Amino acid sequence: MALLLQADGTWQPMDDAALRRTLGQPLDATADCFVVPGLADAHAHLHYLGTEIGVGPDVFLAKGVTAAVDGGSTGAATVGAFVATVCRPATIEVRFFLNISLLGLITIRTSEFPTPEVIDDGAAVAAYEQYAEHCLGFKVRISRNVAGEHALTALDAALSAAARTDSRVMVHVTDPALPFDPVLDRLRAGDVVTHTFHGRGETLLDGNGKVRAAAWRARERGVLFDVGHGMNHFALPVARTALGEGFYPDIISTDWTPFTTDRPPVYNLLTVASRLVALGMPERMALEAISLRPRRLLGLGVRPPGPGGDLAALAWDETPSQIPDSEGGMQDLPRRLRLRAALHRGQRVAGTAASG
Numbered sequence: 001m002a003l004l005l006q007a008d009g010t011w012q013p014m015d016d017a018a019l020r021r022t023l024g025q026p027l028d029a030t031a032d033c034f035v036v037p038g039l040a041d042a043h044a045h046l047h048y049l050g051t052e053i054g055v056g057p058d059v060f061l062a063k064g065v066t067a068a069v070d071g072g073s074t075g076a077a078t079v080g081a082f083v084a085t086v087c088r089p090a091t092i093e094v095r096f097f098l099n100i101s102l103l104g105l106i107t108i109r110t111s112e113f114p115t116p117e118v119i120d121d122g123a124a125v126a127a128y129e130q131y132a133e134h135c136l137g138f139k140v141r142i143s144r145n146v147a148g149e150h151a152l153t154a155l156d157a158a159l160s161a162a163a164r165t166d167s168r169v170m171v172h173v174t175d176p177a178l179p180f181d182p183v184l185d186r187l188r189a190g191d192v193v194t195h196t197f198h199g200r201g202e203t204l205l206d207g208n209g210k211v212r213a214a215a216w217r218a219r220e221r222g223v224l225f226d227v228g229h230g231m232n233h234f235a236l237p238v239a240r241t242a243l244g245e246g247f248y249p250d251i252i253s254t255d256w257t258p259f260t261t262d263r264p265p266v267y268n269l270l271t272v273a274s275r276l277v278a279l280g281m282p283e284r285m286a287l288e289a290i291s292l293r294p295r296r297l298l299g300l301g302v303r304p305p306g307p308g309g310d311l312a313a314l315a316w317d318e319t320p321s322q323i324p325d326s327e328g329g330m331q332d333l334p335r336r337l338r339l340r341a342a343l344h345r346g347q348r349v350a351g352t353a354a355s356g
């Protein structure tokens with residue numbers, strides 16, 4: 001039996017004949033299967049020719065991920081090459097948040113804020129306007145080891161650029177150099193907090209170990225909370241507590257770089273979603289957080305299954321395993337979501353077909 005996630009967010013049963021017609025070939029009929037409108041990764045790094053941390057779009061496609069957002073790999077000084085070499089020719093849909101630093105994330109050996117002169121909201125706005133077709137807004141990293149004393153200047157610039165372009169900010173909040181509650185209070189509907197479950201410095205949890213009131217207030221206003229797993233941004237105790245309180249992420253993403261692609265602690269988008277389900281996130285909500293919701297963030301429509309559309313068919317693999325978090329913790333994973341089939345613009349692009 002298959003369940004289909006529709007554009008309006010409801011789930012409908014899909015019979016085997018309809019599934020076969022949609023996919024163009026049969027799946028193993030014994031497996032329960034979920035059909036979602038295209039996998040989308042709302043935070044990753046794709047500038048593979050221009051930074052040390054990029055993963056090429058074809059790697060996403062091979063996993064059935066047909067839309068992805070780059071989280072700040074480029075700034076106003078480097079964005080042209082990214083649009084020309086990634087966004088435009090990519091086989092998948094690519095959008096990006098422009099780093100508020102002119103430099104973007106060229107190298108991981110130094111931060112993007114060597115001097116405050118690289119923070120330039122005027123240049124960022126001009127770049128947004130030039131590449132508005134692909135640019136969703138502005139990325140700012142406010143970590144102590146990244147922005148340090150420049151964190152407030154950088155956050156102010158990103159919020160100003162977003163306000164002037166009627167776009168969004170994505171704020172990387174791991175080990176913030178600024179008091180976290182006032183940062184959350186400044187975010188507006190549609191802005192994105194990434195690395196929601198990090199475990200360094202001030203986290204999502206307050207001094208009493210509860211989800212901080214400012215986070216609930218931000219959610220109430222329409223601020224989006226993204227997992228952005230990455231190498232360093234997922235702490236099991238934070239995630240367990242938050243999910244236990246019913247604070248579920250709006251979006252599940254990998255923060256993929258070459259260092260985490262198919263490697264611990266991230267592996268891939270389906271493994272991150274499986275981890276969230278194992279920790280208590282409702283299954284359907286997790287599936288929406290890797291498809292419908294990030295597709296909306298990208299500004300992509302959701303077509304009904306059929307010609308020209310994107311979709312992914314997923315099923316649980318009940319083989320148990322263990323996966324680490326970013327802080328030395330280990331999590332039992334009783335089962336993992338596996339890709340059975342994926343279509344991009346109506347064409348079969350990945351999956352394991354009938355025997356898989």
Ligand SMILES: [Zn+2]
Pocket residue numbers: 043044045071230255
């Ligand atoms: Zn990132």
